[in-house]
Amino acid sequence: MTSVRGRTFGLIGGLAAFPRRLAAREVGVQNGELQRGVTRRTTHVIFGRKLLDRTDVCRIAARYRDEITKGRQPLSENGFLRLLGLIEAPTGATLSRQSILDQSKLAPEDFDLLALFDAFEHDTEPFSFRDLILAKKYAGLIASGASWGTIARSVRRSGSIASLTALSLHADRDNAIYARSDDGVSELDGQALLPLERAEPEDLEELFALAEEAEEEGRHGDAADLYRRCIAIDPSDPVTFFNRGNCLLAAGRTKEAEQSYLEVLKRDPRFVEAWFNLSGLLAGEGKKDTARRHLLAAIAIDGAYADAVFNLANLDYEAGDLTGARKWWSRYLELDSTSQWARTASNGIRLIDLAKRTAS
Known part of the structure; x- marks a missing residue:
């Protein structure tokens, strides 16, 4: 419980969320004081929501500026209740x-x-x-x-x-x-x-754009929540599920991410990136055989998906299947012969060839 000892609260307007008598009792229990109106000793001014029903907004704004000028701290009703420890602010x-x-x-x-x-x-x-x-x-x-x-x-x-x-x-x-x-x-x-x-769809598009913005800025939890709201409006779009899965994965919420990728594939079994990302998630959990099957599914859809080919070679190499690893790294070099990953694939092939010569 947050202590309000020594603080004097002045109430402007009626409270809508909480009866004043209960508020006064709680403030008193915490060794503070709740007044009607504002006096010189008032340290905090609560602006009750009922004030909106009877007072011109220009007068309210003027009163707000006046209280700040006098050094008093303005509080909303929720701010007052949070200060008393009666409600908590939402997380995130x-x-x-x-x-x-x-x-x-x-x-x-x-x-x-x-x-x-x-x-x-x-x-x-x-x-x-x-x-x-x-x-x-x-x-x-x-x-x-x-x-x-x-x-x-x-x-x-x-x-x-x-x-x-x-x-x-x-x-x-x-x-x-x-x-x-x-x-x-x-x-x-x-x-x-x-x-x-x-x-009009612009409302959904605006929400989706905000989700993308949050994702780009690395606010993955916020982005996942926004994508969820997009899904509530249009649950048929696999892209939204995919983006949400990526954000959930980045936020460390792997089980939710896995479910989101599965929702993608329910709606579009040829969504190759979902197969690939789901494979990476499962490989990270040690489910290498299932991860391998997902990579094969991705490559079956898009034979030129170089990242999937490279990861499949890695999984085969880690499993001791040198023939399979060599096959997929060779395929990768057909797709990419110049990048750092290509050099890694070339080195992998050389290691496999060396191991085979040594063994023979």
Whole structure:
């Protein structure tokens, strides 16, 4: 439990997630104080979400700036509960506030105010990759005419902030935020509006692009999660399963990676890279015979797949099958005669020939 001893909390607006009397009791147990309003001794100011329902967003923003100027620490409701040790922040947070701002192009104060009303998974840094996705979505909504306040009011009705990363969000100027799905359009609390056309594929493409970006930057856990969200939208695409398998493997989650590669092959048995990568995974687990069969499957599909040929030669050599190793290294040299791997194959052939001459 996090101690709040000696801290004085001032509440602006009503709490939506937690009854005030229970909050006051918990603060008291931890030797702190929860006040109504703000006094000079207030050290932390909690901005209750109910404030959004009755106060103009410009006044809220002005109050937020004023409290910071006076040296008080603003807290969201979730931030307050986390400080009390009553809830935990989601795992996987690695991004700084500045990184989110740079990548999303969201205005700094809009970002801070959205975080203040728990429109992200995390209320303070480090932030998660889901927070980055949300920040980009919110920047688009603001560009469409919505205010940060409209976004904050709408997204808090959705129930699960994380679920918004997979939705197509749209703004009706500054009146409300809507989610578009195959069933039509609804407000984020689920209330249906007039049906529109099926969601355009750009939403999936945007999510896939974010997954690729995370993968390229080495954030393999984030990328795997994003690819999973793509799969939830379109479970027929083997490429998404393949990319997710690669990220899971890079993250050390080998069992999940193996399953993802198998899902690729269910959808496309001729996906040669999946055969190859699955072979490498299994070879690393000591399942050499199965790995060899997968390489043979890859080569049967694509006889010019040099990497598969090279790995097959290695497996045969390690198994003591010198004739097989020589055959596959010779084939590799037909495909590649100039690289470092070609020199390795040539050296392997020389060692095999030398061993045969010595034995005879």
